[in-house]
Amino acid sequence: NFGMVRMVLPDIKERERSQMEIANALSVAVRNQTAARAFVQQRSTFGGRRGGMPIQYILQAPNIEKLQEFIPPFMEKVNQSPYFQMADVNLKFTKPETRIVIDRDKAALLGVSTRDIGQTLQYALSGQRMGYFYMNGKQYQVLGEINRQQRNSPLDLKTIYLKNSSGEMIQMDNLVKLEETVAPPQLYRYNRFNSATITAGLAEGYSLGEGLEEMDRIAAEVLDDTFRTALEGESRNFRESSSSLLFAFGLAIILIFLVLAAQFESFKDPFVIMLTVPLALFGALLFMWLFDVTMNIYSQIGIIMLIGLVAKNGILIVEFSNQRQSAGMSKYEAVIGASVQRLRPILMTSVSTILGLLPLAMASGEGANGRIAMGIAVVGGMLISTLLTLFVVPAMYIYLSTDRKSKTRETIDVRHV
Structure with a gap:
């Protein structure tokens, strides 16, 4: 079927x-x-x-x-x-089945055990080999089974006779009841x-x-x-890959944060730089919504790529701002001047990255859906994060970054004394 x-x-x-x-x-x-x-x-x-x-x-x-x-x-x-x-559903209860229910009290009263009933049914229906006999130099099997005409219907089971403990013949109809039901043709197990x-x-x-x-x-x-x-199947692969990608996303953020903390010798400056990540996520999700792209394994890989791509914009601003602070400027002057002077390299690297990924976002042919999802996520995240980084990172730098100018002055004062 x-x-x-x-x-x-x-x-x-x-x-x-x-x-x-x-x-x-x-x-x-x-x-x-x-x-x-x-x-x-x-x-x-x-x-x-x-x-x-x-x-x-x-x-x-x-x-x-x-x-x-x-x-x-x-x-x-x-x-x-x-x-x-x-x-x-693969488990279907479509196989007709007749169950034999033994009236144990009545069988015990008539001197018949459940074992006698089971053996009688086995000998009558199973076709079990009982032995061999030889005739005209040939060997033949002896099979225990009643004639087909006497077992065509489930009701024929009640016409079978068996002996009780006293040697009397008892009809099966007095000992059992037949229940018609359905069962699955095949049983399945998992774990x-x-x-x-x-x-x-x-x-x-x-x-x-x-x-x-x-x-x-x-x-x-x-x-x-x-x-x-x-x-099972594609659903299991999707759920496992999604959890793995979420772990990889978190691990990438932690790894980049620790590397930046070692480079800048501060936990505040890396935090300012990592603010570009939620901006990129916002841009990726916005473009995915505008172009009707679902959150799938390809778009998730693209979002993980964004972490490293967008962090460079914050690094350019924060690094140059720290250098200007060390030269004696205030936070405000340092970050404004750094943003202006680093605008050209930020735009050059971002525009080149976006133009390089445009063929991926505009792909066609076999398997284009996966490439389009990845390309739109990366292009959208880069575009929005680049625009917002120029305003958010300088503002947060003023409030959160380390005041390197005051530290320099303290060192000079101590040496002078």
């Missing part, structure tokens, strides 16, 4: 729509088909070669009954959410728990991070405390 069709798109230069636009159009088209449930899956841009839904959310429960109880309301919430355009994987496609306009947050919200609303959740 499952099939897959792989579609190969022509070169991007030979078509007018992107892969995402084609996939969204196909999703809308197949959603209205009733002959079968169809899903459109795109190959992951990172994390492996296999295609699949971007959302792969795993529910872990202590037993299969919990999953059978909570999967329907969970899927109902997922299908109602505007974040997803399709959803499915030694019974599990079910919810796969979903993202609706247009929503990112993978927003989809995972929506899944977490639904899980907190529907599931009880006995459940655990996990991620």
Whole structure:
């Protein structure tokens, strides 16, 4: 009951729509088909070669009954959410099953043990080999199994007879009850728990991070405390890479701060320089919002690049201001003069960096979305931070930096005495 069709798109230069636009159009088209449930899956841009839904959310429960109880309301919430355009679960309770329930009290009263009932059913239905016999020089197996005509229906199980402890024949109908139910054709486990994987496609306009947050919200609303959740596939790669990039971002800020503190022999001056980082973040986020770029792994890498690129502007101003203070100028005179004299190198380096990254922000062709996200984040951060640095860094330098002029005067006074 499952099939897959792989579609190969022509070169991007030979078509007018992107892969995402084609996939969204196909999703809308197949959603209205009733002959079968169809899903459109795109190959992951990172994390492996296999295609699949971007959302792969795993529910872990202590037993299969919990999953059978909570999967329907969970899927109902997922299908109602505007974040997803399709959803499915791999654990389906579609296999018909007949369970034999033994009336233990009645069996004990009639002198029949549960072991006798189990062995009788095994000999009647399992086709187990009981032994061999030889006839005309050939060996044949002896299989324990009743005729097909006598076991075509579940009700035929009740017509089987077995002996009790007194040697009397007892019909199975007096000892058991039949319960018809359904069970999953296959059981799944994850981290030694019974599990079910919810796969979903993202609706247009929503990112993978927003989809995972929506899944977490639904899980907190529907599931009880006995459940655990996990991620698989592209979702797991995204969550792990996001946490790694956040750690790298923090580590880069700390490392640059410590290097600057050693260079300037002060903790105040590096703090003034590092004020360029939030300015760059503001510019990157502003341009990403204007050009409808999501916060993805490529834009995050671009933001990490910004830390080193924008810190140089603050270094040029602070370093030259310190030199002018040591020459006897006040803070105000030193930082204003440094800003004016360092304006040309700041603009030259910033403009050259922005022009060098413009092809990245205006990329086209295969994989252009990733390059565009990185380029827009870096260009926007450099542009805004360059403009604001010329005003914010001098203002904060006056209030926070070390007064190097007063220290020089104290040293002169002591030597004179």
